[in-house]
Amino acid sequence: xxxxxxxxxxxxxxxxxxxxxxxxxxxxxxxxxxxxxxxxxxxxxxxxxxxxxxxxxxxxxxxxxxxxxxxxxxxxxxxxxxxxxxxxxxxxxxxxxxxxxxxxxxxxxxxxxxxxxxxxxxxxxxxxxxxxxxxxxxxxxxxxxxxxxxxxxxxxxxxxxxxxxxxxxxxxxxxxxxxxxxxxxxxxxxxxxxxxxxxxxxxxxxxxxxxxxxxxxxxxxxxxxxxxxxxxxxxxxxxxxxxxxxxxxxxxxxxxxxxxxxxxxxxxxxxxxxxxxxxxxxxxxxxxxxxxxxxxxxxxxxxxxxxxxxxxxxxxxxxxxxxxxxxxxxxxxxxxxxxxxxxxxxxxxxxxxxxxxxxxxxxxxxxxxxxxxxxxxxxxxxxxxxxxxxxxxxxxxxxxxxxxxxxxxxxxxxxxxxxxxxxxxxxxxxxxxxxxxxxxxxxxxxxxxxxxxxxxxxxxxxxxxxxxxxxxxxxxxxxxxxxxxxxxxxxxxxxxxxxxxxxxxxxxxxxxxxxxxxxxxxxxxxxxxxxxxxxxxxxxxxxxxxxxxxxxxxxxxxxxxxxxxxxxxxxxxxxxxxxxxxxxxxxxxxxxxxxxxxxxxxxxxxxxxxxxxxxxxxxxxxxxxxxxxxxxxxxxxxxxxxxxxxxxxxxxxxx
Amino acid sequence: xxxxxxxxxxxxxxxxxxxxxxxxxxxxxxxxxxxxxxxxxxxxxxxxxxxxxxxxxxxxxxxxxxxxxxxxxxxxxxxxxxxxxxxxxxxxxxxxxxxxxxxxxxxxxxxxxxxxxxxxxxxxxxxxxxxxxxxxxxxxxxxxxxxxxxxxxxxxxxxxxxxxxxxxxxxxxxxxxxxxxxxxxxxxxxxxxxxxxxxxxxxxxxxxxxxxxxxxxxxxxxxxxxxxxxxxxxxxxxxxxxxxxxxxxxxxxxxxxxxxxxxxxxxxxxxxxxxxxxxxxxxxxxxxxxxxxxxxxxxx
Numbered sequence: 001x002x003x004x005x006x007x008x009x010x011x012x013x014x015x016x017x018x019x020x021x022x023x024x025x026x027x028x029x030x031x032x033x034x035x036x037x038x039x040x041x042x043x044x045x046x047x048x049x050x051x052x053x054x055x056x057x058x059x060x061x062x063x064x065x066x067x068x069x070x071x072x073x074x075x076x077x078x079x080x081x082x083x084x085x086x087x088x089x090x091x092x093x094x095x096x097x098x099x100x101x102x103x104x105x106x107x108x109x110x111x112x113x114x115x116x117x118x119x120x121x122x123x124x125x126x127x128x129x130x131x132x133x134x135x136x137x138x139x140x141x142x143x144x145x146x147x148x149x150x151x152x153x154x155x156x157x158x159x160x161x162x163x164x165x166x167x168x169x170x171x172x173x174x175x176x177x178x179x180x181x182x183x184x185x186x187x188x189x190x191x192x193x194x195x196x197x198x199x200x201x202x203x204x205x206x207x208x209x210x211x212x213x214x215x216x217x218x219x220x221x222x223x224x225x226x227x228x229x230x231x232x233x234x235x236x237x238x239x240x241x242x243x244x245x246x247x248x249x250x251x252x253x254x255x256x257x258x259x260x261x262x263x264x265x266x267x268x269x270x271x272x273x274x275x276x277x278x279x280x281x282x283x284x285x286x287x288x289x290x291x292x293x294x295x296x297x298x299x300x301x302x303x304x305x306x307x308x309x310x311x312x313x314x315x316x317x318x319x320x321x322x323x324x325x326x327x328x329x330x331x332x333x334x335x336x337x338x339x340x341x342x343x344x345x346x347x348x349x350x351x352x353x354x355x356x357x358x359x360x361x362x363x364x365x366x367x368x369x370x371x372x373x374x375x376x377x378x379x380x381x382x383x384x385x386x387x388x389x390x391x392x393x394x395x396x397x398x399x400x401x402x403x404x405x406x407x408x409x410x411x412x413x414x415x416x417x418x419x420x421x422x423x424x425x426x427x428x429x430x431x432x433x434x435x436x437x438x439x440x441x442x443x444x445x446x447x448x449x450x451x452x453x454x455x456x457x458x459x460x461x462x463x464x465x466x467x468x469x470x471x472x473x474x475x476x477x478x479x480x481x482x483x484x485x486x487x488x489x490x491x492x493x494x495x496x497x498x499x500x501x502x503x504x505x506x507x508x509x510x511x512x513x514x515x516x517x518x519x520x521x522x523x524x525x526x527x528x529x530x531x532x533x534x535x536x537x538x539x540x541x542x543x544x545x546x547x548x549x550x551x552x553x554x555x556x557x558x559x560x561x562x563x564x565x566x567x568x569x570x571x572x573x574x575x576x577x578x579x580x581x582x583x584x585x586x587x588x589x590x591x592x593x594x595x596x597x598x599x600x601x602x603x604x605x606x607x608x609x610x611x612x613x614x615x616x617x618x619x620x621x622x623x624x625x626x627x628x629x630x631x632x633x634x635x636x637x638x639x640x641x642x643x644x645x646x647x648x649x650x651x652x653x654x655x
Numbered sequence: 656x657x658x659x660x661x662x663x664x665x666x667x668x669x670x671x672x673x674x675x676x677x678x679x680x681x682x683x684x685x686x687x688x689x690x691x692x693x694x695x696x697x698x699x700x701x702x703x704x705x706x707x708x709x710x711x712x713x714x715x716x717x718x719x720x721x722x723x724x725x726x727x728x729x730x731x732x733x734x735x736x737x738x739x740x741x742x743x744x745x746x747x748x749x750x751x752x753x754x755x756x757x758x759x760x761x762x763x764x765x766x767x768x769x770x771x772x773x774x775x776x777x778x779x780x781x782x783x784x785x786x787x788x789x790x791x792x793x794x795x796x797x798x799x800x801x802x803x804x805x806x807x808x809x810x811x812x813x814x815x816x817x818x819x820x821x822x823x824x825x826x827x828x829x830x831x832x833x834x835x836x837x838x839x840x841x842x843x844x845x846x847x848x849x850x851x852x853x854x855x856x857x858x859x860x861x862x863x864x865x866x867x868x869x870x871x872x873x874x875x876x877x878x879x880x881x882x883x884x885x886x887x888x889x890x891x892x893x894x895x896x897x898x899x900x901x902x903x904x905x906x907x908x909x910x911x912x913x914x915x916x917x918x919x920x921x922x923x924x925x926x927x928x929x930x931x932x933x934x935x936x937x938x939x940x941x942x943x944x945x946x947x948x949x950x951x952x953x954x955x
Contacts, residue, residue, distance in 0.1 A: 372772070373712065373772070375714055375716075376712070376714070379714075386716075386766075389762075390759075390762065393758070393762060394755065395755055395758055395759045395762060396752060396755055396756060396759055401752075401755055404751075405748060405751050405752070405755075408748065408751045409747065409748045409751070409808065412748070412751075412798075412799065412802055412808050413808065415799050415802060415803065416799075416802040416803050416806055416807075416808070420954070422803075423951075423954050426799045426803070426950055429795055429798070429799055430791075430792040430795040430796050430799065430943075430947070431792075432795075433754070433791045433792050433794070433795035434788065434791060434792045436755070436758065436791065437758065437784075437787055437788040437790075437791040437792075438788050440758055440761065440762055440784060440787075441784035441785060441788060443762075444762055444765045444766055444769065444780065444784055445781075445784075447766060447769075448765070448766055448769030448770070448777075448780070449769075452714075452716060452766065452769045452770040452772070453712075453769060453770065453771070453772030453777075454712055454772045514747075515747070515748065516746045516747065516748075519744075519746045520748075520752070523730075523744070523752055526730065527726065527727075527730055527756070527759075530726040530729065530730055531722055531723065531726045533726075534722045534725050534726045534874070535718070535719075535722045538718060538721065538722055538870055538871065538874060541703050541869075541870035541873075542707060542718075542869075542870055542871075544704075545704065545705060545706035545707070545869065545870070546706040547706060547707045547708070547709060547869070548706070548707075548708050548709070549708070549709050549710070549711050550708040550709070550710065550711065551710065551711055552710040552711065552712075552713075552771045552772055552773045552866055553710075553771075553773060553775075553865050553866050554773060554774075554775075555775065562772065564774050565772050565773070565774055565777060566769070566774050566776075566777020566778055566780075566781065570777070570778075570781065571777060571780070571781040572781075573781070574781060574782065574785030574786075574936070575784075575785050575788050578785075578788070578789070578936065
């Protein structure tokens with residue numbers, strides 16, 4: 001029943017966009033497509049919700065006239081945990097996108113974007129329920145292509161075209177690697193269904209190759225450093241509601257792949273878990289460091305996806321290592337923490353992207369150094385963005401803290417054990433602390449530079465905050481608050497999903513006994529009450545004595561201007577400096593000279609080191625090599641006949 | 656129940672005394688008389704009665720800073736054992752909540768500074784968040800080390816009376832040294848920041864709150880003293896994890912210990928000069944390495 005609902009939801013999402021392709025732009029086309037996305041998502045949400053709460057496992061198979069292929073779909077708690085945020089975000093982002101990327105501003109692109117938005121949603125849903133290798137790859141490819149058209153939705157923008165091309169390249173490398181992966185998988189398991197591998201395979205060379213292929217194929221989609229290169233430009237160039245869907249749920253299919261595949265391995269080696277642990281820690285710390293260096297608000301959020309994927313992988317690594325060590329309670333804590341963060345990131349990241357989209361729209365630029373003071377024009381957006389910022393920084397009382405706390409607990413639990421094993425986890429916990437502190441710096445900067453202070457450039461125009469924009473953001477923020485106050489509510493679902501991710505011995509203690517999420521929820525509530533009490537006190541003191549408004553203190557400077565405010569770049573200069581060995585910030589501008597300096601310019605940028613220093617040079621070298629091959633091609637028929645003759649002679653001597 | 660009551664009363668009432676003690680010690684070193692010991696309380700009483708001037712264009716975030724700055728350390732104190740008495744609230748993993756509560760306070764203090772739109776306050780906020788990026792890992796390396804020594808994941812047992820100093824003296828010395836640096840950095844004391852400086856350009860914490868006045872500034876001062884009190888008791892508990900059997904005497908010993916920490920901070924502030932800002936990260940990285948080495952010594 002629930003599986004049927006999910007499939008029906010996916011179908012309605014896809015079908016809703018089709019009539020719009022043939023109808024004139026505007027009214028009816030928009031209503032049908034948005035209605036399809038919302039209706040389909042609600043259907044799917046109901047199905048996935050039932051499956052998550054009840055924990056029933058359903059499978060369903062239809063024959064497919066291809067050797068080895070079948071329409072084999074299944075729904076369990078693990079799939080449901082990924083499906084719930086997918087359908088929630090898809091419905092809300094579709095509502096928001098119907099206005100923000102509407103027919104008025106984008107007459108040529110809005111219709112096809114709505115179609116591909118629905119297609120992407122449906123394809124992601126199919127990826128998450130597919131249990132057959134061929135079906136999985138087909139859905140994966142449809143998802144990848146739909147996302148390509150979504151990234152390049154704004155066809156007039158050169159940046160969007162470049163970003164979508166880079167994305168297409170990356171996603172096809174991912175698909176190619178996955179073909180290799182599934183071929184190897186089939187030869188090891190003997191089946192084209194996603195069935196458990198036989199024992200003992202994982203430790204062999206073939207097993208190692210399998211793991212590396214999965215890591216590259218799925219890691220490219222997830223945006224795990226150093227495979228993240230497509231992610232920052234794609235999220236920056238895509239429309240806000242598309243970024244919300246991609247960052248919130250699409251990249252999680254990579255995480256889903258890693259979890260699903262490791263769950264099929266009965267005896268993962270310890271090295272797998274430790275590899276994930278190291279990759280996760282590197283991705284988390286460097287992802288947030290790169291985010292700090294960005295001026296572009298959406299690019300900053302995109303880099304935070306790299307960071308959060310790192311945190312998730314850190315949890316998964318702890319889980320896999322726990323399985324390898326034969327400690328099911330570590331596996332439970334690690335997987336539960338990582339999967340909880342999947343859900344949470346799927347809530348607060350779309351919230352932040354929708355808020356950022358509105359800020360960019362009003363300010364007319366993505367450059368944070370030219371924004372400022374938007375909180376006065378968009379008070380609700382500013383408040384909801386702040387909620388998202390608190391959540392993504394992993395601060396109590398919101399949901400980000402609850403999931404990071406679980407990941408921490410798994411790491412600490414392992415770190416206090418004896419053996420060399422423990423020491424690796426012992427370094428991961430401080431790495432996560434560093435990530436948290438950097439994320440805090442980054443979101444104080446992002447929120448402060450965009451919404452606080454006063455406008456650094458032109459004063460933007462008043463604009464209003466329509467319900468179709470505030471409503472989705474408020475819903476996502478409410479979900480963040482709910483999971484922050486009541487994380488124990490999702491704990492049974494997490495435990496069930498973690499049990500699927502880590503089959504084998506069952507821990508003697510339940511998740512509730514291992515980790516008191518209930519206490520974390522109570523603490524969040526208590527913190528809010530305490531904040532309320534203190535602010536009530538402050539309010540009463542403020543009311544008791546006269547309060548006036550005055551100019552901000554500027555050390556007696558005679559003519560202050562808004563441009564004298566600390567910019568986002570200056571704010572991040574310290575931490576960017578700590579990481580200059582990785583970030584390689586580039587700056588242009590002459591030093592201030594003489595007593596009365598003349599007008600000067602200064603600019604600094606943090607680009608993507610992996611893309612600029614490794615991938616682009618490698619491709620240049622490849623192109624150079626390919627050019628050298630051109631001397632063979634002279635375009636004369638005699639020469640080609642000579643090639644044939646030489647080849648034949650060589651072959652004759654060979655035989 | 657009585658213990659919880661005493662705990663809460665202590666954390667509510669005692670903190671403003673600490674800046675007074677530090678000021679008296681510094682005055683004694685300088686050959687002055689110094690302000691009265693209770694000056695902190697006098698200041699609070701006066702500030703809470705005054706009117707306020709709010710900077711033009713600032714919103715609710717400007718006032719959220721002081722509120723979070725008081726609420727977060729107050730709540731964090733509930734997770735911390737004072738002396739031999741275990742904390743009113745304790746659960747496995749509470750040290751993470753403890754650390755993140757301070758981060759919560761920092762987020763809103765820095766956001767409030769940015770809300771004024773002043774370049775100076777932006778500078779202070781940037782420094783505050785940048786330096787704490789380095790202080791946080793030092794704190795967590797220490798937590799890992801304590802977790803390994805005590806085998807516990809809760810502050811009450813981690814810092815409880817145990818065989819720590821006998822079993823793992825060397826690691827604890829390193830962690831204590833590292834946390835002493837963190838204590839000074841997080842509370843913006845010399846050598847990181849001079850609470851009495853007069854130059855906005857060089858300040859960290861004080862410059863973030865330049866525009867707060869009246870009751871809001873009262874809350875800022877109170878919140879800072881609570882933070883100093885809570886982190887001092889954390890440090891104290893690492894250095895002296897013993898307790899006296901008589902509960903009353905134990906509370907007295909705890910108060911005496913806190914005053915000793917304040918005196919020690921006063922001495923440090925009197926004999927050291929402020930570091931140049933560019934040197935601050937180096938000292939904090941040093942603190943990280945100290946506690947990381949402390950943790951490594953426990954590898955077995």
